[in-house]
Amino acid sequence: MSEPVAVIVPNFNKAKTLRACLTAIAGQSYRPVEVVVVDDCSTDGSADIAREFDCRLVEMPVNGGPAAARNEGVRCTTAPLLFFVDSDTAPAPDAIANAVRLLGDDVGMVQGIYEPYPLFDDGPVEAYRVAFEHFWRRRAVGRPRAATLLAASLIRRSVFEEAGGLDERLRTGEDTEFGTRMPSRWRLVVTDAVLTRHDDVDRFLPFVREQFGFAVDTPLVMLRARRNPGPTLRVGAMSRTGLLLAGLSLLVLPVTVAVPALLPAWLGLLAASTAASHRFIRFTYRLRGARFALYTTAMHTLLYALLVVATGVGVLRAAHALARGEA
Template sequence: MRPEVSVIVPAYNSATTLGACLAAIRAQREPVAEVIVVDDASTDGTREIARRFGCRLVESPVNRGPAAARNLGIRASRGEILFFVDSDCAPLPDALGVALRIMRDEPDVVCVHGIYALEPMFDDGPIEAYRLLHGHYWRRRHAGRVRTTLFALCAIRRAVFDEVGGFDERLRASEDVEFGDRLGAHHGIVLSAEMAGRHDDDSRLGALLRKQFGRSQLLIPVALAERGPAGIRANSPAAVALAALAAVTLPLGLVAPALLAVPALALAGFVLADPGLLRFVAARRGPAFAGFFFAVHFLVQLAIVAGALAGGLRHLRDRDFGPARVVEEHLSR
């Protein structure tokens, strides 16, 4: 007997991408019992698109973020398997089938999540190409048994939410990482390179850097909440550190031009810190694009460092900033 599958699509101002997302869900080779779009107080045509596709629409009166939207979808659904798809992701036709097969063949696995395909949902230029190359590379590199969950494209047994709880609604980023840390302590999780979806990613540099700065503010509080081994990391810690070193040592050139060798060496180390990434980008897009890729990648690492430092300082001042587990432990002392 095939398990009953409920698809849950959290959406906020997703009119540009939701149609392609729902069309891809409709094209899945495995049948689904229902498609639930959780509208997180959108101000565009998101709700109208969901109705046009015949989806069940759950509406939040105020914008509360993806964690709260997913929890609303869970409560509204009935399936034994919940298939989460972000509204800017179009799963390939066999994505759900891959997840169901893995959970059938490996009984201890309760959650299977996938990777971004190299082909975008819509081709929006070189910044998006950077994002998709990097996103595809690091997800594929970690494929296999993991302790982290990434819910952009993810199938999971409904029963686990009764056991480990839902998403932490205090978090507007890293909520799936925090959830995965709780889940992975007791259950099998697989990141499958066979389960893929086309993604509509950031296409403007300024917007990308602002998003990375904002999201990375929760890196330190979420890391403090982790109980198991460190999960999936999108960026090499060495590369992040070398990018920061290159930036902070650049003013040495004002003291003596010869001291510019320090940031130059740090920058070279940054590019070479993950040789697999360098080979992957050069093989896919050529040396010229690889140069562009690492220039953007350098700026992204600086945004991540700045955001993590800002978030760490904020957490020191305000212990309510971070996952509920950390806040509860602080209050219990």
């Protein structure tokens, strides 16, 4: 297959990474016929960086979020194949070529994964985050039902348009929700032959805010997708057992104030929730050694507790939206 490919890059304040992203796109062995950068009202000079490259720059009139930017990029291109690239990533030189090669007659979308090392290594928070993103996305390789993620993915224009594009009401999880609307006759292929390096959040408090926000939004995303049981379902990033144990530990914690004898039980639940991710912790040990594995254990324990609280908030938010008819 040698069909033309259009690359679509949504961008918002990614001056740090956009040059590396566009350089990687320019170096693809399978050359795209169109490269469109959709700047979502950046204030950091990102648009000027895009002007340095042989691409079309589309500037949004208002900040609409990644779904709106991607939809606009699709409207501004004509190629039958769409390759989505996030502006904080840099795809490997053979990423597009491998994706096109895997686009069989019944395949509607080929989805890549992150490499285990950051695009720019800015410390342990980012190293942990990128390692985890690689690990859980790698678990989806070869699975028939996985989440759709548009960081480095090739999709047929006809499939994208038939599904109705991305839901512009969503600021996060829009690609996962999109997967629930993909026509069931098309397969999603998740592959580690399509790799990209990602520059993720590298400070602790922004990491906490980001993860809390994602978890709060997830119930609403699921609610809006409930009438669209398409071919893809989310492969959970976190262990369900771990989340359950973390939730129990949070319920037990207030009781330990009145009944100190329950403190060992609380510690046991907390340790068990983290132990549920033992495969990932072993992976980080092989990746960067014992110190990083210990750091991963602490971060994962925190993340489990954070996601339990945030999901509870998200359920209340989704129920409110449903009651108001906004879902």
